[in-house]
Amino acid sequence: MMPETAPTIDLQRIGLRYGRGPEVLSGVDLRLAPGSFTFLTGASGAGKSSLLKLCYLSLKPSRGLINLFGQDVSTLKPSQLQVLRRRIGVVLQDFRLIDHLSVWENVALPLRVAGRARADYLTDVNELLSWVGLGHRVDALPPTLSGGEKQRCAIARAIIAKPDLLIADEPTGNVDPAIGARLLRLFAEMNRMGATVLIATHDLGLIDEVSARTVHLADGKLGEGLGPLRAA
Amino acid sequence: MTDIPVRTTPPAPQTLLPARPEQGRALLTVLIVMAFLAALALLFSRGADRLSDRWSAQLSQSSTVQILLSDEGAREAQMSTARDILRDTLPEAALTSLSRAQSGALIQPWLGDGDLPPDLPIPGVIRVDSPVALPRETLERRFGEAGLTTVMDDHSRFSGQLERTVERLVLLGLGLLVMIGVAATAVSMFATRAGLSAQRDIIHVLVQAGATDGFIAKLFVGQAAQRGLLGGAVGAALAVMLWAVVSFGPARGTVGWAGLGDGALDAAVLVGLCALFGLICALSAGWAAMRQLAYERRRA
Ligand SMILES: Nc1ncnc2c1ncn2[C@@H]1O[C@H](COP(=O)(O)OP(=O)(O)O)[C@@H](O)[C@H]1O
Ligand SMILES: [Mg+2]
Numbered sequence: 001m002m003p004e005t006a007p008t009i010d011l012q013r014i015g016l017r018y019g020r021g022p023e024v025l026s027g028v029d030l031r032l033a034p035g036s037f038t039f040l041t042g043a044s045g046a047g048k049s050s051l052l053k054l055c056y057l058s059l060k061p062s063r064g065l066i067n068l069f070g071q072d073v074s075t076l077k078p079s080q081l082q083v084l085r086r087r088i089g090v091v092l093q094d095f096r097l098i099d100h101l102s103v104w105e106n107v108a109l110p111l112r113v114a115g116r117a118r119a120d121y122l123t124d125v126n127e128l129l130s131w132v133g134l135g136h137r138v139d140a141l142p143p144t145l146s147g148g149e150k151q152r153c154a155i156a157r158a159i160i161a162k163p164d165l166l167i168a169d170e171p172t173g174n175v176d177p178a179i180g181a182r183l184l185r186l187f188a189e190m191n192r193m194g195a196t197v198l199i200a201t202h203d204l205g206l207i208d209e210v211s212a213r214t215v216h217l218a219d220g221k222l223g224e225g226l227g228p229l230r231a232a
Numbered sequence: 233m234t235d236i237p238v239r240t241t242p243p244a245p246q247t248l249l250p251a252r253p254e255q256g257r258a259l260l261t262v263l264i265v266m267a268f269l270a271a272l273a274l275l276f277s278r279g280a281d282r283l284s285d286r287w288s289a290q291l292s293q294s295s296t297v298q299i300l301l302s303d304e305g306a307r308e309a310q311m312s313t314a315r316d317i318l319r320d321t322l323p324e325a326a327l328t329s330l331s332r333a334q335s336g337a338l339i340q341p342w343l344g345d346g347d348l349p350p351d352l353p354i355p356g357v358i359r360v361d362s363p364v365a366l367p368r369e370t371l372e373r374r375f376g377e378a379g380l381t382t383v384m385d386d387h388s389r390f391s392g393q394l395e396r397t398v399e400r401l402v403l404l405g406l407g408l409l410v411m412i413g414v415a416a417t418a419v420s421m422f423a424t425r426a427g428l429s430a431q432r433d434i435i436h437v438l439v440q441a442g443a444t445d446g447f448i449a450k451l452f453v454g455q456a457a458q459r460g461l462l463g464g465a466v467g468a469a470l471a472v473m474l475w476a477v478v479s480f481g482p483a484r485g486t487v488g489w490a491g492l493g494d495g496a497l498d499a500a501v502l503v504g505l506c507a508l509f510g511l512i513c514a515l516s517a518g519w520a521a522m523r524q525l526a527y528e529r530r531r532a
Pocket of ligand 2: 048049050169170
């Protein structure tokens, strides 16, 4: 067993290119301590989404090492990777809800996939749905939801299994600032309960809401602080 | 955020893969046709088998005994000894001695229908019709012991041919079944791969949520099993309808049809066929899904 103090995410000398294209990331190092809260910033096209994909195991790096929860993911078997993925909650800009499933079923999905008995998580799902303000929409199908409702559904799905790592890619991209702030409070609450949080955003207003570490991507390199974004 | 959902029991689980009625119908049609053909092949080979059994039994219960002597007196003496032996061995059998004219009629096809030459040696003929199979060896032995110059006609060449023909028909039917099984496997694998690529977005969500290959494959297995069982049942039902029309309809009896004589067993065989169809579809779907998921992971 790795000691408790192993970083939740430990990226070492990560390089990434798509096909024969240029390196989107070159020599990126990133360590996130358990229970930390981090913003990832950078101009559009800087590689934020790519970096997050590496962290939530949706992409393999061209070079470098990815350690999650103290485990080198390149050495893990597919079934072990799935166990790791269950510890990660992900919110993407386009939500990725399953259209033919009700809100309730979408949110319960990670528990169902983990093989939990439905009677077991009935209250959990109900409580979380009311907590995110979707208590009245449990049977609705995603295509009938507003943008904000979709987003809250996606977030509820990301946190229902109480993940140790919560990753969000531009979560406030499509919603008005009030909803964005409420969302951030949700993430802060998850963080307060122990989850490591990593949010990619170029929304400075969002960053100002909480005092958290900020890293920025530019020219394939990662640096501490806001970087050129604040200056612009 | 104070609204509490009024839900105390979990909603019935929704299927994680969407029903795709258009694709599903086309696929189901193919499965129904295949099951129909499989069921027909099965019913016909079982029917042919039954028919040949019945014919063989009938053949083994009748025979003719010929006495090949040109001297009329000696022939009649041997005929009466032969009748005694037959009556003794087969008390239940009906014996018919054919007159010279009747015997002549038997060989007419070879000699033309003109008058028989009076000096033509016509064998004495006894027709034997028995309710049980004839003990051919015993009879021949006793005829020999009595010093008779008999020839028992032997249907065995004919019934042997019949049996070989039926054997081949049954083999052909089984071959057809195997081919249809192979086709069902291929169709089910193809449908599963098509389903995996059509549901790519959902699969991505499931994988990200931590679903194993086995979990995802099971979704396709369930879908394929349902489709296979339904297709198998409908196809077999259609085959039974056709079979019943042929067996009990106007054609009944005209060609010595074996029909649904063994209805219960045939029905059991058809139920087995449906189950087998569902099983083949399910297994091949599972296999195709596992392979495809592993393949896509290697490519990523
Ligand atoms: N799937 C992909 N195939 C090829 N190039 C990609 C792909 N995804 C992203 N890119 C490229 O990688 C670079 C970084 O993209 P991305 O990670 O989405 O940046 P960001 O999220 O910061 O806007 C961009 O130049 C983009 O065109
Ligand atoms: Mg992006």
